[in-house]
Amino acid sequence: MQPHLSHQFADALPALALPWQAEPPVRPTLLALNTTLADELGLDADWLATPDGVALLTGAQLPTDAAPVAQAYSGHQFGGFSPRLGDGRALLLGELTTPGGPRDLHLKGSGRTPFARGGDGRAVVGPMLREFLVSEAMAALRIPTTRSLAVVGTGHLVQREQPMPGAVLARVAASHLRVGSFQFARATGDLDLLRALADHAIARHYPQLAAADQPHLALYRQVIAAQAELIADWMAVGFVHGVMNTDNMTVSGETIDYGPCAFVEGYQSDAVFSSIDETGRYAYANQPVIAQWNLARFAEAILPLLDADESTAITRATDALNEFGPAYRAAWLDRMRAKLGISADAPAEQVAELAESLHALLEESRADWTLSFRSLAAAARGDAEPLRARMLDLPGVDAWLERWRSAAPSAELIEATNPLYVPRNHLADAALRAAEAGDLAPFHRLLAAVRAPFAEQDGVDDLAEPGTAEFAAGFRTFCGT
Ligand code: AMP
Ligand code: MG
Numbered sequence: 001m002q003p004h005l006s007h008q009f010a011d012a013l014p015a016l017a018l019p020w021q022a023e024p025p026v027r028p029t030l031l032a033l034n035t036t037l038a039d040e041l042g043l044d045a046d047w048l049a050t051p052d053g054v055a056l057l058t059g060a061q062l063p064t065d066a067a068p069v070a071q072a073y074s075g076h077q078f079g080g081f082s083p084r085l086g087d088g089r090a091l092l093l094g095e096l097t098t099p100g101g102p103r104d105l106h107l108k109g110s111g112r113t114p115f116a117r118g119g120d121g122r123a124v125v126g127p128m129l130r131e132f133l134v135s136e137a138m139a140a141l142r143i144p145t146t147r148s149l150a151v152v153g154t155g156h157l158v159q160r161e162q163p164m165p166g167a168v169l170a171r172v173a174a175s176h177l178r179v180g181s182f183q184f185a186r187a188t189g190d191l192d193l194l195r196a197l198a199d200h201a202i203a204r205h206y207p208q209l210a211a212a213d214q215p216h217l218a219l220y221r222q223v224i225a226a227q228a229e230l231i232a233d234w235m236a237v238g239f240v241h242g243v244m245n246t247d248n249m250t251v252s253g254e255t256i257d258y259g260p261c262a263f264v265e266g267y268q269s270d271a272v273f274s275s276i277d278e279t280g281r282y283a284y285a286n287q288p289v290i291a292q293w294n295l296a297r298f299a300e301a302i303l304p305l306l307d308a309d310e311s312t313a314i315t316r317a318t319d320a321l322n323e324f325g326p327a328y329r330a331a332w333l334d335r336m337r338a339k340l341g342i343s344a345d346a347p348a349e350q351v352a353e354l355a356e357s358l359h360a361l362l363e364e365s366r367a368d369w370t371l372s373f374r375s376l377a378a379a380a381r382g383d384a385e386p387l388r389a390r391m392l393d394l395p396g397v398d399a400w401l402e403r404w405r406s407a408a409p410s411a412e413l414i415e416a417t418n419p420l421y422v423p424r425n426h427l428a429d430a431a432l433r434a435a436e437a438g439d440l441a442p443f444h445r446l447l448a449a450v451r452a453p454f455a456e457q458d459g460v461d462d463l464a465e466p467g468t469a470e471f472a473a474g475f476r477t478f479c480g481t
Contacts, residue, residue, distance in 0.1 A: 002056060003043055005094030005105060007067035009175075012200045015193050016181060017069035022059025022091055023111025023121065025168065027155025030054050031125065031440065032132050032447075034149050037172065041098045041149075048150065057150045057170045059091060059110050068093045070113035074187055075180035075247025076297055078281055083187050085180060085247050086115030089123060092176060102204065104176050105149070108169040124164040125153055126432040129443055131169055131258040133431070137423045137450035138255055143233040144226075145255040146173040165436060174254055177201050179294055180247030182301040191304055198305055201251050214316075216305040219251075221320050224295055225327055226253025231291045232331035235284075236339060237422065238264035238369035242274040242477065244282050244290045246297050260477035263422045265466045266366035269359070273425070275476040288332075292324045338417040339373050341380055341409035354404055361400060365392040368466045373418040379404075380411040419453035421460070425475050426467030 010017040030049060038045035047053045055061035059068060070087040077085075091110050095102040108131075109123025132148035139145050149170040156166035177200070185194040198216050202209050205222075212218035230253050234241065241248070242260035250256050260274035269285035277283075282290060299306075299317035307313035333348055336355035362372055367390040375386035384401055391397045423446065431442040449463045467475070 001044060001047055002052070002063050003096055005063055005066040005096065006102070007069075007094050008102065009071070009092060009095065009104075009200070010067045010069045013193070013197055015188065015190070016072045016184065016197065017092070018072065018086075018114060020068060020070045020091055020113050022068065022107060022168075024060040025058050025152065025154035025156070025166075027153075028054045028058055028060070029153040029155070030057075030150065031153050031167065031435070032129060032148070032151040032443070034132075034136070034147065037147050037149055040100070041096055041103060041172065043096070043149075054150075054152055056093075057107075058152050058154070058168050059093060059107050062093060066094050070115055071176055071181070072115070072184050073178050073180035073247050074183040075178070075245045076183075076294070077245040077247070078277075081183075083184070084115070086184075087113055088116040088119045089113070089121040096172070101174075104171075104173045106171045106173060106176060108171060109154070109166065110168050120158065122154075122156060122158040122166050123169065124158050124160060125151070125167040126164070126436050127259070128167040128169040129432055129435050130428060131171075133423050133428060133443065133447055133450065134258045134261060135255070136447060137453065138239070140451045140453050141233075141237055141419060141422075143237070143239075143255060144230055144253050146171050146250075148172075173250070173256065174252035175201075175204050175250070176256075177204070177251040178247050178256070179249045179251070179298045179301070180245075181251075182298060183246060186301040186304075194302065195305060198302060205252050214306070216302060217316055217320065220299060220302060220306070220317065221323065223251050223253070223298065224320060224324050226251075227291050227295060228324055228327035229253065229331045230255065231288050232328060232335050234287060235332060236335035237419065238267070238284070240264060240271055240273055240282070240284045241287065242272075242277065242282055244287065244294065246294045249291070249294045249298075262425050262475070262477060264369045265424065265472055266469075267359070267362040267369045267372070268366065269363055273475065273477050288328050291328075292321065295321055295324060338413060339376075340404065340407070341376060341411065341414035341417070342407045343410070346407055350407060354400070354407065357400055357403075361391060361393060361396055365390060367391060370419060370422050371464065371466070374414070374420055376404075376409065376418070377411040377414040380409045380414055416454060420456060420464050421449040421453045423450050424463075424465075424467060425477075426471045427463060429471075429475075 035045040068091045072086040075085045090108045093105045112121030128151045154166040157163045158166040185197045209218040248257040262273035264271045271284040272280045303313045306316045337351045378386045431446045434442045
């Protein structure tokens with residue numbers, strides 16, 4: 001049956017919430033439904049698949065007391081500030097009450113809103129299924145992320161480079177509060193609004209901070225800590241987000257907005273996949289730097305909340321932001337230690353040396369990130385050939401293996417930490433192409449594999465393999481999709 005949708009965001013922050021309705025689909029077709037997630041949320045998956053359920057998943061028919069809104073936010077996009085972004089093609093339908101706490105139910109591709117600027121308000125099947133696939137993979141990799149509840153084809157033909165089938169993604173998130181939400185509130189000059197937003201974020205995500213001496217400074221520190229952990233997670237699996245604008249950085253610490261993202265295959269620290277990232281601003285190795293840059297923009301936005309005296313506020317923000325580097329480094333070392341299969345009491349310097357020298361070897365050989373780490377399991381059991389076969393500098397690798405073995409790596413820990421299946425670019429591309437042509441079987445096959453990424457599965461050897469060098473050389477994902 002129909003779930004209840006509250007409107008706490010809309011009620012608490014009307015200045016950031018524009019009441020709006022979804023554009024109904026012409027011929028709704030349920031393309032993907034996340035029954036596992038529905039169960040977790042306490043939703044009735046069978047009902048969601050009915051015409052009434054699909055009408056909820058497209059915003060065509062909502063509970064009578066629902067209050068869908070387009071959310072206002074600003075954002076630094078590729079370094080330049082856009083004061084008025086907001087949900088141009090998205091809507092917050094409301095909050096679901098779930099066993100894990102409140103969750104936003106949100107639509108992407110639900111039609112133009114007053115924030116649409118030049119956009120058509122639409123989304124297309126391929127990119128929405130891509131977000132479904134990659135966000136599910138991230139969740140299975142235990143990385144904080146928004147989730148995908150469903151993708152529904154709309155029956156609209158959407159004009160892109162060529163006409164494409166339209167779709168709506170139903171997305172579930174801890175919230176859609178972004179750094180850009182605070183930038184918008186600050187830009188209005190209304191400090192009561194800014195304070196209300198910060199208090200709302202605390203109540204929603206970090207209620208224990210309400211009792212802190214300086215709750216807003218504590219919030220800032222908490223977001224810094226959450227982002228340090230998140231970026232370390234991305235780096236560990238070779239994930240490149242691709243569009244780390246401040247409007248795509250959440251306060252919850254969840255990964256959001258799967259546009260031109262990708263998993264690195266042949267390792268290059270400067271890997272970029274986005275067609276519009278010409279300068280490599282959002283390259284793999286730059287992600288921690290950009291996260292800290294975004295967090296500095298966050299500090300600017302909330303500065304008046306940190307202290308009435310501006311220079312005191314700046315000192316507080318700077319001290320807090322200086323915690324990002326050490327927090328990120330500690331989180332990264334922790335991920336690397338586990339990826340290398342080394343026990344928790346190994347000295348940090350040893351982990352750092354092994355991780356950094358392995359990075360250099362992988363990069364020199366453009367070795368596949370995922371499979372190279374996974375091959376450490378065999379190496380820990382005495383067979384280094386799967387790793388050596390990927391490498392150019394064999395004396396260098398052998399010397400590395402000797403140093404690594406002295407740390408007594410565990411094959412079980414390596415297999416529990418390093419996935420075998422990630423949504424590789426060539427696989428996702430082929431699956432989405434098939435889906436656009438009406439065949440969803442490759443999509444569901446790939447989805448099933450990446451949902452259980454750590455255990456070897458039968459009959460899916462092809463889904464663990466990197467794409468060809470030719471494919472990789474030509475691969476670009478497109479934004480504004
Ligand atoms: P994104 O790249 O998805 O993070 O979106 C950045 C901004 O562009 C947001 O304000 C979106 O709502 C807006 N946007 C992206 N695509 C469209 C579209 N087709 N129609 C309207 N607005 C869009
Ligand atoms: Mg966005």
